[in-house]
Amino acid sequence: MNTLLQDLRYALRTLRKNLMMTSVIAVSLAIGIGANSAIFSVVDALLLRPLPYPEPDRLAAVWLHSPSLGILRDWPSPGEYIDIKKENHSFEQMALAQGRVFVLTGREQPERIFGARTQSSLLEMLGAKPLLGRLLLPEDDKPGKPDVAILTERVWRRLFNSDPAIVGKTIVLNGNPFIVAGVLQRSFMLNAEVMPTETPMDKMDILAPLPLGADAEKNRGDENYNIMVRLKPGVSVRQAQADLDVIASRIREKDKRDASFGMHVIGLQEQVVGDVRQALLVVLGSVGLVLLIACANVANLLLTRAASREKEVAIRTALGAAWPRLARQLLTESVLLALLGGGAGLLVAQLSLYVVRTMNPGNIPRLQDITINAAVLAFTLGVSVITGILFGVAPVWRAIKVDLNTSLKAGGRSGQSDGGLHLNRHSLRGLLVVSELTISLMLLIGAGLLIRSFVRLQNVPPGFTTDHVLTMEVAATGPKYRDKKPEVNFYKEVESRVAHLPGVVAEGTVSGLPLSGEVGWGGIDVEGYTPPPGQELQVDLRVASTDYFRTMEIPLRKGRFFNEDDTADKPQVVIIDEKFAERFWPGGDAIGKHVWRDPKKPFTIVGVVGVVKQYGLETDGKIAAYFPQAQRGGDRMFLAVRTSSEAARLSSAVVNQIHAIDPDVVVYGIRTMQDRLHDSLARQRFSSTMLGAFSAFALLLAAVGLYGVMSHLVSQGTHDIGVLVTLGAQPGNIIGLVVGQGMALAGIGVVLGLVGAAALTRVMASLLFGTSTTDAVTFAVVPVLLIIVALASTAIPAWRATSVDPMVALREE
Structure with missing residues (x-):
């Protein structure tokens, strides 16, 4: 111990004498080690640290897929859930759930809250504990029971001021009464990474029951649910997949599904990580290479310094110092330098995480929860020590190889010459x-x-113009909007009022705005086309108002846009995109042809518009069909407003006009199309x-x-x-x-x-x-x-x- 302290004191004196070189080395290492620590903190949180649930390695999700139809991952239906529950041999617990957007009213301002309708087994599966009241119970899963709601601690504190008497009180969600049955402990977490939904969601703050009626097994077309499972002890994901393959083949035969139809089970950790794994590993590998470069650079600097210390090393060797003693002294200096760099690297890591959060790549789950924790500190210490040894080996090797005779004969302070040119x-x-x-x-x-x-x-052309377009989501929910006509009238009034605002050029509504993350597709039949047995044509389905295409400047290729005559009492019409038209009427005319979801209610094609990049510039979406809002309705719509000046300046005026029509309507997601494209x-x-x-x-x-x-x-x-x-x-x-x-x-x-x-x-x-x-x-x-x-x-x-x-x-x- 005394020898080690002596080495440390000598190393500190030596480093202090060469303050400039010490600073350069420490800064180089700080950046290299700090970047590695920052990226490791992300990797630790996403790839190494288990999810905050009991035995998370046994949790998984079940998805559908039909590759020949271009469906690589789809939500199951209640009927398929019941089939799996009856026939599987791999799952200890199962739960059916569906993401919902709740609008809380009865307050000064309506509030949009993300949540889910779910069976009681989900909370038990995820290890939820009540802070107040109770969790969902099996009797809540039965039809006919009064609606109850379970709140997260976060929403209870934010919207209800941590009211200790909240249990038993009634709140109004989407115009319907819900009795608050409990509040979850603060540690509970459920979000869209754990349970992906068709509507992009953040953290889910209200959980309500999902009763299944006697006819739920027949509900096979409503594929808009999540199936969460807990594997039986000792059952692997691969074994569960083999089990599901057998069940999928029975469903495929019974329901006459597409020949490629199947189901797959994916571990919950894998689902949460998603496509971020490879990008993270590439970045981690990159910062690792940067650290290697830093080590090589520092080793070169130390070799230069070692050349000037050869006479010192030679004298100490001549006086009896053994090479292990000299090696330990030089390695102590190297490791001390690395530890200084590692300490500064923690500051760099904190700064790096701040930059990553600011950039917010959007595909890093739980980004705001990633911190420098004990694991990251241990990683930084380990990297620092290993780094110190790595770049310290070269000077040590040089010291061992010193020629005593030449070094002691050479004049000057430098010792022997290091060579020539x-x-x-x-x-x-x-x-x-x-x-x-x-x-x-x-x-x-x-x-x-x-x-x-x-x-x-x-x-890549997105298929529309992003300049000077303000967008927002509008939720017209509750008993007054249960019928289609009030919905249609509300949005028509919104467009009329917004159109008269100064600076508004055009306005329109759509059920799925491009680049919003909103998903919506379904099966459709086309005149003159007979799909292969068991297959169904899958199409992006969107509802749009009369002026939506003009607002977004989506080009008209043939025919016409929707007009004021396309009302509910008139023949049903549809507009398709150019890719749809080219697939079924290549070089021909799609106008006047028919498509349908119900053979008794065909839609006449009245227009062909340009292809829109709905899900991202890098993604080729499905063929698309647009239906007039006046004929289809819709309670949640996106409002797009084209302006003559900076779009964001009109946001308050537009929201005021909407609330003037109905103050209980929730307006959220107010953003320009330029911002959506950027994100x-x-x-x-x-x-x-x-x-x-x-x-x-x-x-x-x-x-x-x-x-x-x-x-x-x-x-x-x-x-x-x-x-x-x-x-x-x-x-x-x-x-x-x-x-x-x-x-x-x-x-x-x-x-x-x-x-x-x-x-x-x-x-x-x-x-x-x-x-x-x-x-x-x-x-x-x-x-x-x-x-x-x-x-x-x-x-x-x-x-x-x-x-x-x-x-x-x-x-x-």
């Missing part, structure tokens, strides 16, 4: 620089691919920005490393330079010699980097859009950039070499 005498440093350049090139190519992909994605690209922007930032830092470190090696090469080769100048070498010859050796390192790094990038960028294929993992432009431009940076890093030491005075250099030697 040739890289083959500095092979270790050259190897470290080549490694830095190789990794930098790999990161730069990865970042270049993501950036080119992002640029191409931004240039739809958040994941791609996050990946390209993060990898771009890491690559820039890696390139900077590599440039500094190359500059350091070439500077040291020049300082140690003054004798060689003096001889060359004495023999008649011109400044151009000296510059060419130094730059040539620097470019040799860069050339090797480029070749190795290209090979490594070609292999590693394949894992990025799912993150790219319209860009190959071997994109020729990226693989051509990035090496040129690296060569330019390397040339700049070498030019300064090369220019300094020309100022060497040959008489002084030869006299010193």
Whole structure:
């Protein structure tokens, strides 16, 4: 222990004497270690830390799929839930649930609250505990019982002022009375990552019963529910999948479903993580490579410093110091440096998490809950120690190899010369620089691919115009809107009032606004088309008002838009998109043809409009059909308003007009279409920005490393330079010699980097859009950039070499 304390005190004195180098090293390590700690905190929260439920590895969800119909994941129906419950041998518990948007009224302002209708077994499955009152009970699952509501602690505190007497009170949700039966403990969490719903939701704050009637088994068309399950002890997801495959085959035969119809069970942890896993692993790998570059750079700096300490090491060795003692001393300095960098890295990690939250890529679950916890602290400590050992090995190895006779004979403070003006005498440093350049090139190519992909994605036409468009969601719920006519009249009045506001150019409503995350599709039949047995044509189904297409500037290809004559008492009409028309009437005319969901109620096609990117610029959606709102109704609609100036300025005026019609109507999600488009690209922007930032830092470190090696090469080769100048070498010859050796390192790094990038960028294929993992432009431009940076890093030491005075250099030697 005394020896260790002695080593620490000596290390601190040594680092304090070289404060500038210590600071440079600590900052480099802080950025490398801090970035790793920040990304690890995200990985720990999403991939390593179990979900906050009892035995979460046994929790799973059940989904439908029909790949031949383009349906890779679909919600089940009550009928399919009952079939699974009767026939499975794998599930200990099951629960059927459905996400709902509740509108709380009876207050000064109506409030929209996300929640779910669910069977009582869900709360038990998720280990929920009541803070007040009770949970849902099995008798609540029976039809005919009074509606009850379970509140989360969060909504109880925010909307009901933590009222201790809330249990037993009646609240009004969607115009109907609900008796508050209980309040959940604060630790309970249920959100759309755990239970994805058709309507994009945040945290679910109200849970109400979902009674199933006697005819629920016949309800097979309403595929809009979640099935949550707990596996029996010892049953794996794979075994449960085999069980489901048998049940799916029976349903496929009984219901005459598509031949590709099936069901799959997915572990809840996997469902929550979703498609973020690969992006996270790519980013984690990137910051790991940056840390390796930082280590190589620090090792180079320490090697330079070790060259100046060779005489000191030689004297201590001559006085009897064993090499393990010297190695321990040097490693203590390295680890202490790394710990300083790690401590500063925690501050960098906090800052990095703040930046990530600010950027909010949108696909990182529980982003606001990710913190620097004990696991992250342990990770940072471990990384710091390992990093210190990694970059400390090279100076230790050099110290062990010191030639005592040469070092003690050499004059001056520096000890023995470190060589001359040739890289083959500095092979270790050259190897470290080549490694830095190789990794930098790999990161730069990865970042270049993501950036080119992002640029191409931004240039994809969305099918509508986003400029000067204000959007919001409007929920007209409650008993007064149970019939279609009051709904239609309400939204018609909204459009009429908003149209008269100054600055409004056009306005319209739609059930599913593009880029809103709203999902809505269903089966449809087409005149003249007979689907294969057991298959059903799946179409995006949207309800739109008369002026919606003009408001969004969705182009009309053929026919007409909806007009005021398309009312409920007139023949039913529909507008289809161009992809729909080209599929069934290629080169022909779809106008006047018919489609239907009920053969007795066909819709006449009156118009063909352009294709809209409904779910994202990178996604090709299904073919789409639009139905007139006056004929179909709809209680929750999106209102779009095109303005002549900045759209956001009109939000208050528009909301005031809606509340003037009905103050109980809830208006939410007020955003411009530009904001929605911007947020739809958040994941791609996050990946390209993060990898771009890491690559820039890696390139900077590599440039500094190359500059350091070439500077040291020049300082140690003054004798060689003096001889060359004495023999008649011109400044151009000296510059060419130094730059040539620097470019040799860069050339090797480029070749190795290209090979490594070609292999590693394949894992990025799912993150790219319209860009190959071997994109020729990226693989051509990035090496040129690296060569330019390397040339700049070498030019300064090369220019300094020309100022060497040959008489002084030869006299010193």
